[in-house]
Amino acid sequence: xxGPRGSPLKLTEEANQExxxxxxxxxxxxxxxxxxxxxxxxxxxxxxxxxGPPISWEEMCGPMRGAVTGIAVFEGWAKDLDDAANKxxxxxxxxxxxxxxxxxxxxxxxxTRSQPLIVxxxxxxxxxxxxxxxxxxxxVMRFGGNDAEVLNRLRWIREVLGPALGRALxxxxxxxxxxxxxxxxxxGDEMHQRNVACSSLFLRQLAPALAxxxxxxxxxxxxxxxxxxxxxxxxxxxxxxxxxxxDPARDLEGxxxxxAMSRNGTDFGxxxxxxxxxxxxxxxxxxxxxxxxxxxxxxANPDMGDSAIVETIGLGAFAMAAAPAVxxxxxAGRAAxxxxxxxxxxxxxxxxxxxWVIPALDFAGVPTGIDLRLVVxxxxxxxxxxxxxxxxxxxxxxGAGIVKAPLACFEQAxxxxxxxxxxx
Amino acid sequence: METTHxxxxxxxLAAPPRVVNVGLELFAVNLVSQGAExxxxxxxxxxxxxxxxxxxxxxxxS
Numbered sequence: 001x002x003g004p005r006g007s008p009l010k011l012t013e014e015a016n017q018e019x020x021x022x023x024x025x026x027x028x029x030x031x032x033x034x035x036x037x038x039x040x041x042x043x044x045x046x047x048x049x050x051x052g053p054p055i056s057w058e059e060m061c062g063p064m065r066g067a068v069t070g071i072a073v074f075e076g077w078a079k080d081l082d083d084a085a086n087k088x089x090x091x092x093x094x095x096x097x098x099x100x101x102x103x104x105x106x107x108x109x110x111x112t113r114s115q116p117l118i119v120x121x122x123x124x125x126x127x128x129x130x131x132x133x134x135x136x137x138x139x140v141m142r143f144g145g146n147d148a149e150v151l152n153r154l155r156w157i158r159e160v161l162g163p164a165l166g167r168a169l170x171x172x173x174x175x176x177x178x179x180x181x182x183x184x185x186x187x188g189d190e191m192h193q194r195n196v197a198c199s200s201l202f203l204r205q206l207a208p209a210l211a212x213x214x215x216x217x218x219x220x221x222x223x224x225x226x227x228x229x230x231x232x233x234x235x236x237x238x239x240x241x242x243x244x245x246x247d248p249a250r251d252l253e254g255x256x257x258x259x260a261m262s263r264n265g266t267d268f269g270x271x272x273x274x275x276x277x278x279x280x281x282x283x284x285x286x287x288x289x290x291x292x293x294x295x296x297x298x299x300a301n302p303d304m305g306d307s308a309i310v311e312t313i314g315l316g317a318f319a320m321a322a323a324p325a326v327x328x329x330x331x332a333g334r335a336a337x338x339x340x341x342x343x344x345x346x347x348x349x350x351x352x353x354x355x356w357v358i359p360a361l362d363f364a365g366v367p368t369g370i371d372l373r374l375v376v377x378x379x380x381x382x383x384x385x386x387x388x389x390x391x392x393x394x395x396x397x398x399g400a401g402i403v404k405a406p407l408a409c410f411e412q413a414x415x416x417x418x419x420x421x422x423x424x
Numbered sequence: 425m426e427t428t429h430x431x432x433x434x435x436x437l438a439a440p441p442r443v444v445n446v447g448l449e450l451f452a453v454n455l456v457s458q459g460a461e462x463x464x465x466x467x468x469x470x471x472x473x474x475x476x477x478x479x480x481x482x483x484x485x486s
Contacts, residue, residue: 017459144445182476200447411477418480 008254011372012274014187015233015255019273020350020369023313025284026245027124031238032173033166035158040101044113046077049098050307052264053111054277056095057088058376061265063301066393067108068093070146074154075112081146082135086243099271100145103249104128104239104306107142107389110263115154116162120177120240122248129243131236133157133165138230142305145387147185156222164223167213168206175205177241181315182356185366186335191238192316192322192385193400198234203227225383235307238358242309251276256417257350258370261308261382262403265301265389270409273415274371287388289401290331301391303403308384314353314366317383317402319346322358322366332402335377341383342367346372348382372417375410 037043048068060068069084070094076337087093098105105111110132116131135153139145171177179200187197207224214220227233246259255273262269268284271277284302292295308315320327320341327338339360343366344354352365370382381404388399418424443462445452449483471477 008483012484272441372483373481376477379468379472405474411471411474414477414480418484421484423480423483 008423009404011254011421012256012382014276016257016369017254019249019255019257019259020251020360022125023123023243023245023368024351024353024355026122026178026248028120028122028177028241028244029368030118030169030240031121031170031172032119032169032176032404033116033133034119035128035162036111036117036132037117039117039119039128040111043277044100045075045110046092047094047096047113048072049096049101049103049109049111049182050103050264051098051105051107051304052262053149053267053269053281053350054095054097055264055266057091057093059266059353061301061304062393063223063304063390063395064108064265065107066144066146066395067110067141069393070141070150071110071112072149073113073146075114087412088359097262097264097336098306099262100162100239101130102128102243104243104262105132106134106239106307107233107305107372107387109306110302111141113380114158115159115317116166118165118237118240119176119239120244122244123224123247124148127244127247129240129247131240131243134230134233137232137397138237143396144301144424145388145396146394160219161223161226164210164219164417166215171213172206172209177237180205181238181241185319185322185356186359187326188323189234190316190319190326190385192235192310193387194231194233195238196231196324197226198238199231200309202234226241231348238310239307242315243306245248245313246309247383248267248331249273254421258312258372258375258382261312261370261384262306263303263308266306268303268409268414269336270405272297272413279379280409280413280416282406282412285403285406287386287401287403288331289340289386289388289399290329291388291399292397292411295390295398299390299392299395299398302376303384303386304389307386308382308405311384312370314349314356314368318349318368319356319358320365320383320385321361326358326385328379330400330402332385345383348380372410372413376414379407381405381410 184335186200350369
């Protein structure tokens with residue numbers, strides 16, 4: 001069928017190539033760390049941004065509620081967790097997705113006005129993306145933790161680490177992230193569940209500036225220790241990179257490239273370039289993986305977080321072949337099977353990224369630009385590497401695994417996408 | 425009337441089976457468990473066999 005705009009196939013193929021070009025030519029640079037309200041003016045008191053598509057308090061899962069009550073105490077909007085929960089029930093807080101404000105957040109992904117945000121600028125297109133600073137593993141707010149230890153760590157991040165990182169990054173003139181990620185891929189990272197290499201490379205680059213701009217020796221030591229003992233420190237930087245690279249590919253007429261995949265612990269949502277900012281959602285699936293000692297799948301919460309943005313730019317499970325060590329961590333099989341994940345995902349994308357290559361695949365580029373049409377046609381759901389949160393609020397991370405994006409999101413999106421092309 | 429000799433079936437049964445299995449993996453797994461040499465091809469109907477989606481995909485590819 002050829003409507004007034006000509007061949008749908010030609011329009012989509014050209015639009016998809018343009019989307020791929022924009023993603024591949026982006027130049028993400030970590031330029032600063034600043035208080036959230038400084039770069040997202042809509043973050044007034046009682047406004048809480050969260051991971052995933054839109055959700056109400058009533059629909060939120062345990063860890064999301066745990067994080068909401070914790071962040072309300074942290075921001076001084078409630079005197080304790082019970083008070084925060086009561087305020088949430090009567091509608092005292094406004095909830096919005098991070099994605100609506102140029103931001104992303106891992107797991108519960110809460111962003112509020114006083115938290116320091118990583119600022120990644122895409123210098124090729126002039127857009128910016130934001131993410132909070134990674135808190136470490138275990139009992140942390142992104143996994144639903146909310147006790148005094150969690151809140152005190154967030155206060156230290158707000159009052160010490162965030163400002164110190166900001167000073168160091170400004171003194172450095174920013175850290176280019178594309179070459180750093182390229183190197184991390186050759187050192188066994190996939191930038192979702194394994195960020196050991198990139199966290200180390202980042203710290204190596206930042207440490208001299210951190211030392212030069214530090215206010216005291218104690219502050220410097222504390223910052224170096226915190227970053228140095230957190231293998232996942234780079235995750236949040238990779239996520240802001242993903243958001244900064246995919247945003248220029250949004251809103252292209254006839255484009256079937258997926259620009260966001262995200263979960264709020266209840267629903268999985270995707271956005272597609274050609275259908276604008278509309279979310280297509282379906283119930284989120286349970287990760288399959290490995291649990292920390294003392295926990296099992298009975299403790300697990302369904303999948304959560306904006307972190308699947310890294311899969312939309314070819315990292316995470318799409319780059320599993322670069323990270324054979326991670327396949328054991330997420331319980332997805334033998335090391336030799338890592339390449340099969342990447343090859344499988346290559347069947348549902350527009351192209352590959354020559355700047356981010358995988359040595360074990362003869363330096364093939366990571367599969368990039370998920371094509372909605374190919375997902376529906378093949379039935380190959382995007383695979384995502386993920387952390388697993390406890391289903392109850394206040395406990396934290398209990399494991400890591402992989403999860404499939406629900407095909408129902410893509411099937412709904414295909415119908416809406418076809419409508420934009422006057423096809424029914 | 426001329427007689428034609430068909431030798432292929434005998435040869436096929438005389439040698440160990442070499443199998444290409446398409447679609448349902450269970451058939452391949454069963455054969456492998458009995459020692460057969462099997463190449464499994466992952467295949468499923470386009471769009472899960474949902475006719476409305478198949479129709480949309482065909483129009484989008486026109």
